[in-house]
Amino acid sequence: MKAFIISILVLLIVTFGAAFILKGAFSTSADEAYRSSTSTRL
Amino acid sequence: MRVKFISLFAVTLGLLFYYVGEVRAQSSVRPPSTAVENKIKGNQVPGTIRNGIPKSDTWRSIRKGVAGSVSIPDKKAAVLIQSDGEKFRLIRSGPLLSNLALLMAITLVALAGFYAYRGQIKVESGLSGRTIKRFSTIERMGHWLMAVSFIVLAITGLNVTFGKEIIMPIIGKDLFGPLAGFLKHTHNYVAFSFMLGLAISFICWVAHNIPNKADINWIAKAGGLLSKNSHPPADKFNAGQKLIFWGVMLGGLSLCFSGWALLFPFEYSFFTSTFNALSSIGIDVPAWFGLAKPPLTAIQEQQYNTIWHLIVAVLMVCMIFAHIYIGSIGMEGAFDAMGRGDVDENWAKEHHSIWVEKVKEQEVPPPDETQVQPAE
Numbered sequence: 001m002k003a004f005i006i007s008i009l010v011l012l013i014v015t016f017g018a019a020f021i022l023k024g025a026f027s028t029s030a031d032e033a034y035r036s037s038t039s040t041r042l
Numbered sequence: 043m044r045v046k047f048i049s050l051f052a053v054t055l056g057l058l059f060y061y062v063g064e065v066r067a068q069s070s071v072r073p074p075s076t077a078v079e080n081k082i083k084g085n086q087v088p089g090t091i092r093n094g095i096p097k098s099d100t101w102r103s104i105r106k107g108v109a110g111s112v113s114i115p116d117k118k119a120a121v122l123i124q125s126d127g128e129k130f131r132l133i134r135s136g137p138l139l140s141n142l143a144l145l146m147a148i149t150l151v152a153l154a155g156f157y158a159y160r161g162q163i164k165v166e167s168g169l170s171g172r173t174i175k176r177f178s179t180i181e182r183m184g185h186w187l188m189a190v191s192f193i194v195l196a197i198t199g200l201n202v203t204f205g206k207e208i209i210m211p212i213i214g215k216d217l218f219g220p221l222a223g224f225l226k227h228t229h230n231y232v233a234f235s236f237m238l239g240l241a242i243s244f245i246c247w248v249a250h251n252i253p254n255k256a257d258i259n260w261i262a263k264a265g266g267l268l269s270k271n272s273h274p275p276a277d278k279f280n281a282g283q284k285l286i287f288w289g290v291m292l293g294g295l296s297l298c299f300s301g302w303a304l305l306f307p308f309e310y311s312f313f314t315s316t317f318n319a320l321s322s323i324g325i326d327v328p329a330w331f332g333l334a335k336p337p338l339t340a341i342q343e344q345q346y347n348t349i350w351h352l353i354v355a356v357l358m359v360c361m362i363f364a365h366i367y368i369g370s371i372g373m374e375g376a377f378d379a380m381g382r383g384d385v386d387e388n389w390a391k392e393h394h395s396i397w398v399e400k401v402k403e404q405e406v407p408p409p410d411e412t413q414v415q416p417a418e
Binding site: 001002003004006007008010011014015016017018019022 | 179180181182183184185186187190191227228231232233234235238239381383
């Protein structure tokens with residue numbers, strides 16, 4: 001039971017940590033993919 | 043009066059015709075006076091545009107997905123019509139989904155059939171009441187981290203794949219839209235917990251999952267699963283568990299790579315690298331399956347990642363169905379290994395006899411402590 005509770009805590013920490021850190025990365029990637037496909041950069 | 047009216051009408055009509063004629067002349071697509079007329083020679087198609095290549099051939103090439111050249115950063119734009127997209131759509135939305143759904147259904151039916159035939163596999167010598175430590179806290183933590191995250195990923199991923207056909211008609215578009223969006227984000231971020239669980243489990247168990255001779259005997263006897271009083275010897279993990287371990291590790295790693303490429307689209311060319319590596323040892327995967335030859339375009343990479351991620355994920359789901367079954371209702375005492383961390387000694391002797399012997403040997407205290415001193 002102790003191992004299960006620890007694993008749930010780790011899961012929450014890692015998941016929300018990834019969401020906090022990578023949210024910008026995803027949006028940047030998506031924006032860049034959209035921008036580069038629709039316009040010419042000078 | 044009538045003559046004046048008719049004359050005015052005729053002049054007006056004439057001016058109108060003249061005006062229309064002028065407009066038509068100005069908007070004419072007739073070539074300018076400086077244009078050079080192309081003369082048809084033999085079977086040449088008229089309308090050469092560059093380097094003597096007929097327009098029809100050019101458009102035919104574009105239709106087949108030939109890349110041109112662009113000056114913008116997005117080199118994908120060089121392909122005007124990506125013909126593989128239609129093939130991808132037909133596979134992705136066609137037989138692939140129904141076959142994968144069928145595979146999961148067959149797995150569940152087969153497990154139900156096996157349960158009906160064999161029932162719960164009991165500890166035949168009965169529970170001893172003595173326990174033996176099977177998994178440490180870190181081992182179980184890694185397992186549950188991987189397990190819980192995999193279940194979340196499976197549910198959210200299957201919603202991406204089948205939700206539109208199954209869930210949306212039940213709960214409606216208004217609710218399904220935001221729900222599917224939330225689940226998609228959940229899928230993206232829980233993936234990192236799965237990666238961590240996968241890494242911990244690999245480190246903890248890889249040494250115990252190297253195949254050995256006992257595995258051949260175990261497989262030959264089907265692990266004793268099909269008949270009573272059959273308990274082929276096994277170490278800490280039997281051959282079936284080793285298959286699950288390597289299936290989860292290799293499948294999970296493959297899901298990590300393809301998922302990463304889906305999270306950051308058009309930035310990686312994993313399939314080109316893989317196909318080239320396999321080709322160097324004589325395995326020509328594109329030729330076997332009629333796929334495009336490397337180097338693949340960025341769009342093709344994404345399409346292959348999408349399909350591969352789906353296929354591997356469903357295969358793993360089927361494998362985990364079997365794992366969950368045998369670790370819960372399928373075998374008496376099996377859940378305790380991951381639940382409490384220790385198992386009944388008789389259970390361990392029946393299913394992992396080699397491992398029990400090793401544990402007992404380690405538990406034996408040094409000989410000098412056990413020697414009985416003679417009375418003086």
